[in-house]
Amino acid sequence: MLDIKFVRENKEAVKAAAAKKRMTVDVDRVLALDQQRRELMVRLDNDRAEQNRLSKSIGALPADQRAKAAEDVRDLKARLKVMEEEERALDGPLRAALLTLPNVPSPEVPDGLSDADNVEIKRVGTPRKFDFPILDHGEIGTRLGILDQERAARISGARQYMLFGDGCLLEHGILRMAIDHMIEAGFTPVQPPLMVRYEPMEGTAYFPGGEDQAYKMAKDDLYLIGTAEVPVTSIHAGEILDEAELPKRYVAMSPCFRREAGAYGKDTKGLYRIHQFWKVEQVVVDRNDEELSKQHHQTILGNAERLLQKLELPYRVVNVCGGDLGQPQVQKFDIETWMPSRGNYGETHSASRFHDFQARRLELRYRGKDGKVRYCHTLNNTVVASPRILIPLLENHQQADGTVILPEALRPYVAGRERLVARR
RNA sequence: GGAGAGGUGGCUGAGUGGCCGAAAGCACCGCCUUGCUAAGGCGGCAUGGGGUUAACACUCCAUCGAGGGUUCAAAUCCCUCCCUCUCCGCCA
Numbered sequence: 213m214l215d216i217k218f219v220r221e222n223k224e225a226v227k228a229a230a231a232k233k234r235m236t237v238d239v240d241r242v243l244a245l246d247q248q249r250r251e252l253m254v255r256l257d258n259d260r261a262e263q264n265r266l267s268k269s270i271g272a273l274p275a276d277q278r279a280k281a282a283e284d285v286r287d288l289k290a291r292l293k294v295m296e297e298e299e300r301a302l303d304g305p306l307r308a309a310l311l312t313l314p315n316v317p318s319p320e321v322p323d324g325l326s327d328a329d330n331v332e333i334k335r336v337g338t339p340r341k342f343d344f345p346i347l348d349h350g351e352i353g354t355r356l357g358i359l360d361q362e363r364a365a366r367i368s369g370a371r372q373y374m375l376f377g378d379g380c381l382l383e384h385g386i387l388r389m390a391i392d393h394m395i396e397a398g399f400t401p402v403q404p405p406l407m408v409r410y411e412p413m414e415g416t417a418y419f420p421g422g423e424d425q426a427y428k429m430a431k432d433d434l435y436l437i438g439t440a441e442v443p444v445t446s447i448h449a450g451e452i453l454d455e456a457e458l459p460k461r462y463v464a465m466s467p468c469f470r471r472e473a474g475a476y477g478k479d480t481k482g483l484y485r486i487h488q489f490w491k492v493e494q495v496v497v498d499r500n501d502e503e504l505s506k507q508h509h510q511t512i513l514g515n516a517e518r519l520l521q522k523l524e525l526p527y528r529v530v531n532v533c534g535g536d537l538g539q540p541q542v543q544k545f546d547i548e549t550w551m552p553s554r555g556n557y558g559e560t561h562s563a564s565r566f567h568d569f570q571a572r573r574l575e576l577r578y579r580g581k582d583g584k585v586r587y588c589h590t591l592n593n594t595v596v597a598s599p600r601i602l603i604p605l606l607e608n609h610q611q612a613d614g615t616v617i618l619p620e621a622l623r624p625y626v627a628g629r630e631r632l633v634a635r636r
Numbered sequence: 637g638g639a640g641a642g643g644u645g646g647c648u649g650a651g652u653g654g655c656c657g658a659a660a661g662c663a664c665c666g667c668c669u670u671g672c673u674a675a676g677g678c679g680g681c682a683u684g685g686g687g688u689u690a691a692c693a694c695u696c697c698a699u700c701g702a703g704g705g706u707u708c709a710a711a712u713c714c715c716u717c718c719c720u721c722u723c724c725g726c727c728a
Contacts, residue, residue: 250686257686257697264697267709271654282708289708409718452646452683454664577683579646583665585683 213417213573214313216246222316229316232534234325237312245306252302256295263288311420315569317534318543324533327559330546331533336517337526339550344612348553349603350482353379355614356634359483371472371486373599378632382618383490383598385625386523386605387465390492390596393519394463399494402464404443407434412446415574417540417566424473440464440493441592448497449574453588455581459498459508463595466491483599484558492595499578500568500586505542509565512593513545516561519596522621525604526550528557540569547594549604560600563593606632 219226223239230237263285270281322331353359358379364372375383391401413419413426413435427436437443444464453460468491479485494515496508513529520527532544544564548557568587571577576588609617616632623630 253697254686260698261696263708267707268654270708278708285708454646579664581665583681 213311213569214315215572216242216310219243219310219313220246225316226313229314232317232321232323233314233537233539234535235314235539237314238309239313242306242309242313245302245309249299249302249306252295252298256292256299259288259292259295263292308420311414311573312539314539315542315566317537317541320531321537321543322531322533325535327532327536329533330530330536333529333531333545335526335528336521337524337550339526339552340608342552346552346607347610347614348482349606352606352610352614352616353483353602356616356632358382358632361482368487370480372488373483373486375599377635378626378629379602381626381629382605382622382632383602385622385627386596386598386601387490387492389522389622389625390519391463391465393522394492394494394515394595397461397515399461399463402440402444402447402462404437404440404447404464404466406437406443406466406469407432408437408443408446409434412442412449412574415449415576416442416445416570417538417573418442421539425471427469427471436469437466438470439468439491440466441495444493444495445497445570445576445590445592446574448588449576451576452585453497453576453578455499455578458578458588459496462495464493464495466493468597483603486599489597489599491597494593494595496591497571497576497588498591499580500589502567505565505567505589505591508589508591509543509545509563512591513547513563516547516563516593516595520547520549520560522619523601523605524619524621525608527560538564540564540566542567542569549601550608551603552607552610553603558600558603560597560604561594563591565589565591 214226219239219242223243226237226239230239266281266285266288270278270285273281322329324330347355350359350361353375356379358376360374360376361372364374367374395401407429410419410433413422418426418438422438426438429435443466444462447462448460468489470487472485472487475485494512496512498504498508517527517529527547527549530546530548532541532546537544541564544562546559547561547563549560550556551558567589570590571587576590577585578588579585606616609619611617611631614634618626618629618631
């Protein structure tokens with residue numbers, strides 16, 4: 213959420229932000245509502261002051277004069293009541309409208325309409341040249357007997373997967389490796405709840421707007437998380453932290469649930485887009501400082517990159533363009549890992565910085581050394597998401613004989629296996 | 637699921653209708669004192685919004701889990717909801 217003061221003073225910047233993000237928002241309506249509300253508040257405050265003054269004076273009166281004095285306050289109260297109702301009628305729509313305004317993207321964010329316009333920043337590693345016909349990850353996994361999407365579909369419908377044997381160990385191993393990797397980087401592991409209330413969804417800016425993507429448990433008014441970002445960024449919601457405690461660096465592993473509404477017919481095959489997956493997520497909460505945020509952004513990007521390097525996977529980093537950027541982000545770097553079956557890089561990581569956009573919604577603040585209270589800055593990035601990461605892992609490391617060689621760093625996490633072979 | 641207790645400032649915690657935005661302690665900040673010291677003294681210190689100011693300051697409004705209500709007046713009384721704790725039941 214943007215600061216209403218900022219919107220007042222930077223109307224054109226907000227409009228430009230919306231245009232760059234290819235969003236349609238009504239900034240003028242927000243400002244009109246705000247103007248109305250402020251004018252009302254001045255009158256309301258004055259009348260309330262008057263009422264408070266009168267009420268206080270009644271307390272000092274002798275008992276026999278109170279009833280008459282109280283009488284005089286009553287019509288003032290009636291006026292107040294009308295204004296209070298007006299205020300309520302303005303507050304709701306104003307907040308709702310304010311929640312829809314986009315965060316202002318960094319000047320570094322390239323212009324563009326879709327992910328096709330994202331700008332490549334760097335490439336690391338070279339895609340392997342295969343001297344045999346390659347298989348896609350579905351084929352590899354099925355032949356090895358570690359993946360079964362058919363049975364998964366019978367049990368749970370489309371966009372589901374099941375892993376068996378070494379496939380199962382492989383997934384667990386990668387996730388655990390990612391956790392250890394992040395602990396080494398100084399992050400605190402957290403196990404967050406997987407079901408959350410509306411407020412964390414709104415606070416992290418998934419709601420309003422993303423309701424269709426979330427599984428809701430109607431009986432309990434709880435939502436299954438689509439990412440651990442939601443509960444983890446919300447850990448300190450409503451708190452005023454001490455500057456000395458910052459930065460907070462968390463890493464969380466969780467299942468993630470996404471309805472993928474509107475994605476019909478897109479990536480229907482394989483493990484790319486599914487309803488339930490695992491993700492290790494890194495979250496940083498720190499002071500309200502742009503430069504510091506940018507540094508953290510590079511750091512969490514680097515954390516993910518180093519993991520990919522340990523997994524010996526070629527990848528590239530893109531600077532996500534305006535049209536592909538979400539409402540809350542200031543800037544986003546995606547990491548795309550080489551996926552041989554696609555003959556292209558595919559998104560596996562997403563590193564975002566938000567400034568105080570989420571923090572303002574979450575009431576996530578800190579007291580600075582100067583004694584002033586400010587909203588924090590928040591950031592997050594994937595460390596690894598599975599099974600999507602299995603796509604490049606299986607495909608890049610596949611061998612002519614159908615086996616898959618595991619990168620050395622991963623082996624201790626997969627029961628010491630050097631290679632995945634078909635077992636029975 | 638049943639019964640009970642409670643939610644107050646960064647923290648602990650007092651406050652059952654006007655003198656309370658709120659005692660006291662801790663933490664923190666400033667100044668002073670002191671050099672034997674995990675010390676002492678004085679002062680400051682909730683958040684948001686508005687007015688005013690060059691600024692310091694001053695002032696008004698709201699907020700004591702959330703939302704309604706009673707009253708001239710609510711942290712304090714009533715209702716609903718949320719959360720925490722204790723006991724019982726059930727269960728992993």
